[in-house]
Amino acid sequence: MNNRIITHKSISIREIISEFDLEVVCEGNLDYEMTTPNINRSGPELTGFFDENSDILDSYIQVFGNEEMTYLKRLEVDKRVEILNKYFSYAFPAIILCDIDTIDEKFLEIAEKNNKSLLRKKQRASVFIRDIKYFLQKKLASEMMLNDHILLEIFGIGILITGDVDAKQGVTIELIERGHKFITDNNAILKKTGDDKLVGENRFDKSSDSEHFFLVHKGGGKIDLTDTFGLGSTRKEKQINLLVNLERWNERKFYDRLGLDQVFEDFLGIKIQRLTLPVRKGRNLAVILETAAINHRLKKSGVNSAEYFLNETKKLILENKMRNQGEEGMKNHISLSVNDLKKKFNLEVLCGEDKLESAFIYKTSIHRPALALSGYYDMIDEDGSDRLQVFSEGEFRYLESLDEETRKKNLETYLDYNFPAIILSKIDDIPKYFIDAIKEKGRILLRYNKSKTSQIIADFNSFLETYFAPSITLHGVFVEMYGFGVLLTGKSGIGKSETALELIHRGHRLIADDMVKFIKHPSGDILGRAAKLPHFMEIRGLGIIDIKALYGLGSVRLTKRLDAILELRELKSDEYLTSTKYSGGSIELLESSVHKAELYISSGRNAAAMVEVATMNLMAKKLGHDPEKAYEESYGRFTEEEKRILDFQEN
The missing domain is CATH 3.40.1390.20 (HprK N-terminal domain-like)
Structure with a gap:
């Protein structure tokens, strides 16, 4: 395996100031480079106790809240000066004062004497620490470049494929045709974004619609996947969960048939499970890889028996009966x-x-x-x-x-x-x-x-x-399409569940039906999940069905970020023909703006196909391609004669 470490990143105090709009009280060394996301809220040091066995005061950014400053001011001046002189003698890069209006004079004087960077932010210390840690963890993620591997998303699982070149490229094309997503092939960038989180991404900038995704085949030519399979077949990055090595069948080699022996490979200190799949004529590798992805999801969920489905279905039926009797069906956790x-x-x-x-x-x-x-x-x-x-x-x-x-x-x-x-x-x-x-x-x-x-x-x-995050419960069906989380809403009987069922049959995934609970994640994302029991749907004429049992684990997931709300509405007039609401507006949900569009439903209109198109249209806009703007620009380039002919043909 040809691996090459690219860099261990760094960020200067000056860049942190710019990112968080910090006030500079004392400059110090603003060019100091941070290489680790280490933040410490000062505590025992203020009592005069300094732990010499710890490196917290040598390389961590120190954060002071109003409570710490109040404590210092209550100390006798001589004691305060003694503690501060010792405190500021350490080599920490900067101190950030949070929600502090008045800085103790001795504190300021000793900070200046020791040439410390003293910064201030009008924000609660606990909130600021959370925000800056999240920022630094992403900014300082270690990276490596990985050659001769293909990274795909299969049923939400990031799988690195290596080994036999012909088998690798052949199965990649087949999996993309089956609706899975391509991230990159040669020179994948791997980033360590957490203690146990490894993310792979395409090393080329894919933020613009002009940047297409390519698969380089054995002869050196390129297949334009964006043109061939569309925007929905690709994504820029994905967390890596599995490594699959495809090797030519060796009759003398023993291949694991029970799935009990786990082998791991190390990437940037993170261990990724490695599977070895033998390649021989007649083996459908695409199906095997899909099964591997589903099996990985199964292990993560911890559910393996049909008894679970029966028991959970009974619980759901009971809750539906209670709701029909006027009982309160769902309650938010408060403890x-x-x-x-x-x-x-x-x-x-x-x-x-x-x-x-x-x-x-x-x-x-x-x-x-x-x-x-x-x-x-x-x-x-x-x-x-x-x-x-x-x-x-x-x-x-x-x-x-x-x-x-x-x-x-x-x-x-x-x-x-x-x-x-x-x-x-x-x-x-x-x-x-x-x-x-x-x-x-x-x-x-x-x-x-x-x-x-x-x-x-x-x-x-x-x-x-996450558990206690601000939340709201909405009525609708929450599904994932092309990596986007979409909530289908509309009045009762409009066909939300039936539309979602067809979407699942097309390869998309269900998160929740009926009552969907959304929370505001610390990262700013709105995450949705089932308010009570996941993976069940109620279909008129069928009753309660278990999507996970019928379509498998690849058809469901527990949580998903909310990207858009699509309201299904009954078509009663021709107003939709000139409406721009399909292109979308936005609504405020948990203090965040969420894209919203209206889709008009009637006989002869395929609701599932329309929902897919609306989602892909949103995806295109997020990648920088606005179809309406492109149409207007193209129309503007026509001559008056061409416009007259075009308008005549349309009428």
Whole structure:
């Protein structure tokens, strides 16, 4: 395999200032280059405790909130100066002050003396930290170039295909003909955009409709996939889930027939499962690859038995009966039990197992009790007393630095707060005094299998922010077409479910029918899923059907970003002939603008085909091609005589 690392990216403080419109209070070294997305909210350092075993103060951007500045101002001047001199002696690149109007004079003076970049943003610290981490993770993603591989999206799964050249190119064409998507062949760019997320993309700019996708065949010629198969056959990037190696059949070699032996290949530190498929005459590789993709989705969903479908169908029928009787069918979650969190992250229970079901989480933020352990409780009183608490080795080292009486007093006061649980990082030796205090207060203590505190907080924040995100429930059918999430709406009986059923038969995918719950993801996207039970539809004359059982896992997915809303309307007049509403407008949904169009339905008009065309039209516009504008420009180039002849023919 011919792999070549392209670059480990960097970004300067100056570029970060421009991206987030930060106010420069002190310049410092604005050309400092960040290579990792490391952000730290200052805490125990302000008490005078500096963890010499940590690199947080050497390479992390530091973030101060209003609470930290208030704490500093309450210290005696001499103590404050001593702590700040020590704090600013470290080599961190910059400090960003969030939602702080008045900066302490000593703080400003010492920052200038140490030539530190001091920046300010009018935004809550927790919100800003989330935004800048998300930005830096994408901006600083490591990259590599991969030759002699083809990347396809098959049923939503990103599959890298390598091996036999003839088989590889032949199966690629067949899969595209079957409705799957092509991303790239030679010189694919692979990016590590998260701890376990590897994205492959076409190395050429495909943002314009003039940039077509090509497949280079064995003889050196090119096949224009955009012209041959249309815009819906390609996409610019895709997360990679599987690596498939096609090799000529070897009768002496044993090929895995049970699917129990998993082999992985490393790309940028991320392990991708590798399958080896033997190539020989009579084997339909396209079907086998589709099966591999569906099997991967099956493993991710964790559902394998027909009993699941039966039980879930019974539940859905019961809920439909309740709804018909006037009961409230769906309710938004307002809390999360600690037991559900424990199951989600496979947490180890150290204390309080009997309280897991009765303890609930109501907020998304995660709190580190750095200042509270020092005896300063204003911050936890204001912002963290009812939130998940995270302990790492740093907190224990700080507790060990206190005398026994102070430690016991501060810890007892801290444990009196009504937070749902304490989560430890991967710590093997937990102090006995801490376990005893936890048991005495009857608190829940859990342990996570990761040791890096920033990663622990990121994991829980990401999950909780999605779980508690602003939401709205809409009536309609939510489907994915050509990679776009489309909500079909309209009055009852217009044919939404029947249209969606035909779309699924054409190879598109169902996310939810009837009641669709949309949430605002931290990234800004609106994500939709079934409000209760996924993958079921109600068809008049058929009743409740299980799409996943009838059409397979490739016909469904759990969640999808909302890209457009198409309202199906009954045709009652000829107004649609001159209407521009088909071209689309937009509506506000969860403070975001979403494309919306109206489609008029009548006998003789294929609703599914119209929905497909409307979606592809939207896709073309997002890629920079506006058909209406192109038509007007072309029409404008006609002579008056040509226009007269054209108008005469149309009339």
